[in-house]
Amino acid sequence: MAILKIARMGHPVLRRPAEPVADPTDPDIQRLIRDMAETMTDANGAGLAAPQVYRSARVILFHAPAMRAEGEEPAPTEVAPFTVLINPEITMDTQERVEDWEGCLSIPGLRGRVPRAPQIRYRGLGPDGAPIEREATGFHARVVQHEVDHLDGVLYPDRMKSLDSLIFETELRHVLAKQAPAHKESA
Ligand code: NI
Numbered sequence: 001m002a003i004l005k006i007a008r009m010g011h012p013v014l015r016r017p018a019e020p021v022a023d024p025t026d027p028d029i030q031r032l033i034r035d036m037a038e039t040m041t042d043a044n045g046a047g048l049a050a051p052q053v054y055r056s057a058r059v060i061l062f063h064a065p066a067m068r069a070e071g072e073e074p075a076p077t078e079v080a081p082f083t084v085l086i087n088p089e090i091t092m093d094t095q096e097r098v099e100d101w102e103g104c105l106s107i108p109g110l111r112g113r114v115p116r117a118p119q120i121r122y123r124g125l126g127p128d129g130a131p132i133e134r135e136a137t138g139f140h141a142r143v144v145q146h147e148v149d150h151l152d153g154v155l156y157p158d159r160m161k162s163l164d165s166l167i168f169e170t171e172l173r174h175v176l177a178k179q180a181p182a183h184k185e186s187a
Contacts, residue, residue, distance in 0.1 A: 004039045004045065005039075006052055006105050006106060007053070009106050011178075012053075013051050017059070018050060018056045018057055019056045019102065024127055025127075025129050032050065032059060033127050036048050036053060038061065039053060040168040043105050044185060046115060046139075047060065047063075047147045049061075049063075049147045049150030051150050052150060060144075061091045061151070062080065062083055062147055063081060063082040064139050064140035064143055076139050077138075078136075078140050083155075085122070093119045094117055096097060098115065098116060100114065101187065102146060102187070104156055107156070107186075109169055111168075111169045114146075114160055116159075120141045121133070121135050122144050149186060
């Protein structure tokens with residue numbers, strides 16, 4: 001296991017579409033997954049995509065804990081355990097877009113309000129090669145969209161409707177009086 005260096009915005013690897021994984025059980029991919037898990041935990045991230053650790057592979061990791069969900073009784077679709085997803089595909093279930101704060105381990109120190117579909121379905125392969133298919137809402141849907149964007153060379157500021165809300169996280173207190181609390185983790 002190893003904690004990997006995280007690529008920051010400006011490095012070309014973050015702008016290149018990542019390559020599909022031919023065999024999730026390949027020892028090289030298994031090692032990548034273990035190292036990404038350790039890196040994400042060390043960075044206190046909500047998600048991580050392989051291009052963020054300089055690897056052009058369609059591999060993402062994320063989790064959506066219950067504490068991130070809205071209200072006291074989160075819908076099952078809002079919550080996801082620590083998940084490894086290989087060659088993921090997203091289906092948007094709605095034209096609706098909802099703005100909320102996001103951060104990114106590749107854009108440290110900043111936060112921005114990003115419109116995302118509030119309800120999606122996604123599918124892909126687990127680390128054992130078995131198919132995973134889920135519905136996701138709320139933060140769960142948001143983090144998956146953020147990570148899959150990384151596989152297509154898209155960073156969250158590309159999705160923002162206005163850069164007025166692209167701010168340093170140390171200045172969040174100035175806007176929190178008017179808006180819902182921002183999430184602490186980056187992805
Ligand atoms: Ni990110």
